[in-house]
Amino acid sequence: MRENRPQKGFGAPPKNKDLPEQILKRFDAQDLPYAYCPVGWLNLVIELDAKLNELAPHYKIRQIKEKFAGLRYYVDVPLYRDGTTRTQAHDLITKYEEMSYRICDICGDEGKEVSLTGWMATRCEAHDTKEKAEN
Numbered sequence: 001m002r003e004n005r006p007q008k009g010f011g012a013p014p015k016n017k018d019l020p021e022q023i024l025k026r027f028d029a030q031d032l033p034y035a036y037c038p039v040g041w042l043n044l045v046i047e048l049d050a051k052l053n054e055l056a057p058h059y060k061i062r063q064i065k066e067k068f069a070g071l072r073y074y075v076d077v078p079l080y081r082d083g084t085t086r087t088q089a090h091d092l093i094t095k096y097e098e099m100s101y102r103i104c105d106i107c108g109d110e111g112k113e114v115s116l117t118g119w120m121a122t123r124c125e126a127h128d129t130k131e132k133a134e135n
């Protein structure tokens, strides 16, 4: 799961506890090890969850992670009578996953995709420089 994480430089990655309770409770117990969100994207994930909650109050989260510099947010959306809720939910998730490519995963400022010695991340100018200097 951590193949794209730096081996050193920023210290320990954030833990599950960084995700607020209303998001953690959407995971089944066995899926909790797959709850990982970089601190810079917490607000993004909190906003996405709030919008999904309006759309599909009983949706479940299977996994949250960072992959190839972008947010991945995997869910199960119950089948609602209108038949379009799932599509709307997945469109919303796609939109937020795309937004993550413009938000620094450390501080939440405006960022862009950068290559950091063998792995990709979305970083602002300040954190791009810091990581490269330490390697």
Ligand SMILES: [Zn+2]
Binding pocket: 104, 105, 106, 107, 108, 109, 123, 124, 125, 126, 127
């Ligand atoms: Zn930053």
